[in-house]
Each structure stands twice: as structure tokens, then as C-alpha cells.
Amino acid sequence: MFGHSTSPIVAATLWLLISFSVISWTLIVMKGWLQWRLSRQNRAFTKSFWNARNLTEAEAAARQAQGPLAQLCRAGFEMLREIESGGANSLQNSGDKQTVLERRLRSQVEKEQHRLESGLMVLASIGSTAPFVGLFGTVWGIMHALQDISHTGSAGLDVVAGPIGEALISTAIGIATAIPAVLAYNYGLRQVRLYVAELESFANDFLNLALKSDFSVK
Secondary structure (H helix, E strand, O other), X not given: OOOOOOOHHHHHHHHHHHXXXXXXXXXXXXXXXXXHHHHHHHHHHHHHHHOOOOHHHHHHHHHHOOOHHHHHHHHHHHHHHHXXXXXXXXXXXXXXXXXXXHHHHHHHHHHHHHHHHOOHHHHHHHHHXXXXXXXXXXXXXHHHHHHHHHHHOOOOHHHHHHHHHHHHHHHHHHHHHHHHHHHHHHHHHHHHHHHHHHHHHHHHHHHHXXXXXXXXXX
């Protein structure tokens, strides 16, 4: 893959960038599939939840469904059950019924947000560091090429072009690795914000339903 004149450090830099690229594309594929699956699960749950005739049927729909919205709904119903049974009387659940339910829903939204954000920091790190890693490999490769030129005493184009051309490959691979990582990070971050907005909207709707039913599932 590399020429005989390639510096070991430049070769190690190139392999590191290739590893970054493999990790980045693996995360891109996994996150893309996850977002597609979560979107389907949220749509299916939303339809079954709002088609329920009462909170009891809605709770049953939530227990059968999957996805962030269903998980949020189950957390809300669990809190309502605790309120009904009087098990919410603790420092953790101190406050009136509405405050306790709001706290539980907000906590669940934060948990789902953390799950959705997993992997994005890796993409951001790869996108921000890969160009500099590639630039380091290029600078080191040029230094190595200049040292070879000084040892041979010849600075002809045929002598300079090969080693320096190999060194520039490092920067090219670094940029090629960073671009999809940054694009995927920005897209993933936007999708997370949309999911969180959807979760917060559903949490507000669930709280309104709980208020109308006087915090009773029956």
C-alpha cells in the first residue's frame, strides 16, 4: 500500500486515519439504521396511543410498543401508579402530584436524549481531529523526504515528487475521513433535537391527560 520510502510514522498515521474512517462509517450506518427504526416505532406507538379510548388502553398500548415515546409513556404510567398507591411519598418524589409527574417525565426525556446522542461525540471527535492527524503525517513525511534529499544530494523533480506525493496522501485521507464524520454528526444532532422536541411535546400531552383524569389511570 505504501512505498518503500514511506516513513514508519507516516505509515502509522495513515493506518490510524483508515481506522478512524472505518469507525466513522460503522457509526454512520448504525446510527442511520437506529434512527430509521426509532422513527417507525414512534409512528406506530403514536397511532396506537391516540386511538386508545381511555388511559387504561393507552397504558396497554405503551407496554406492547417499543421506542423512545413508548418508554416515556411507560415511565409516566409507572409514576401514576405510584401516586395512586401512595408509593410516591419520598424525598425523591416530594412535591404535589403534578410536580412529581413532571419530574419523572423530564428525567425520562433526558435518559432518552442521552441514548440518542450516543456515538455522536465519537463522530465529532473524528471530524475535528482527522484533518490535523493527516496534516501531521504530511509534515512528517515532507521532513523525512527532505532528509533523504539532503543525504542523496539530489533535488531533482524525480527525486522529490515521489516522497512528497506520498506525504500529501495523509492530508487527503484526513480530509476524506473528516467530511463524512462532520456531516453525519450535524445530521445526527439535528435528528436528536427533533426526537427530543417530539418527546417533550408528548410529555406535555401526557401531563395534560393526567391532569384531566386527576392523576388516575382508571
